Amino acid sequence: MTKLYNKVAVGGTFDKFHYGHRKLLETAFGIGENVVIGVTSDNFAKKKGDIESCDIRMSNLNKFLSEYHNNFSISRLDDAYGITICDENFDAIVVSEETEPNAVKINEIRKDKGMKQIDIIVISYVFAKDDIPISSTRIRKGEIDIKGNIL
Numbered sequence: 001m002t003k004l005y006n007k008v009a010v011g012g013t014f015d016k017f018h019y020g021h022r023k024l025l026e027t028a029f030g031i032g033e034n035v036v037i038g039v040t041s042d043n044f045a046k047k048k049g050d051i052e053s054c055d056i057r058m059s060n061l062n063k064f065l066s067e068y069h070n071n072f073s074i075s076r077l078d079d080a081y082g083i084t085i086c087d088e089n090f091d092a093i094v095v096s097e098e099t100e101p102n103a104v105k106i107n108e109i110r111k112d113k114g115m116k117q118i119d120i121i122v123i124s125y126v127f128a129k130d131d132i133p134i135s136s137t138r139i140r141k142g143e144i145d146i147k148g149n150i151l
Contacts, residue, residue, distance in 0.1 A: 005091035008032030009084045013040045015051040016139040018146040020126040027123050028094040038077035085109045092119040
């Protein structure tokens with residue numbers, strides 16, 4: 001099956017890998033021949049609180065995705081833009097409602113550099129059983145599990 005895009009970017013912290021993360025990645029793999037995944041570095045993610053190390057998060061992601069896909073690469077993200085602002089070959093980026101402003105800024109930077117704009121695909125939140133979005137923060141606090149069940 002032909003995909004809509006050749007090279008798709010997606011980024012995140014991917015701590016407490018949950019159903020929202022799955023939706024983000026499933027969308028990227030559904031539309032992209034090649035998926036480039038940026039995982040926030042320890043330094044960039046430290047403002048989020050007590051999270052697993054970047055190496056552990058990257059390893060967990062690789063293990064999970066390797067069971068289903070072979071058309072991806074995973075790299076460390078030290079800022080909100082990663083290589084999308086210097087690699088001309090990206091066609092699209094998949095983001096959550098929360099991170100859409102970063103994608104808009106990426107396109108502004110690309111335009112200023114004379115690079116082609118990339119399509120922005122925004123996924124909606126995945127809601128827990130209490131109709132509040134699933135998030136790693138809520139999982140860390142012990143409110144919900146990775147599927148959105150109330151604890």
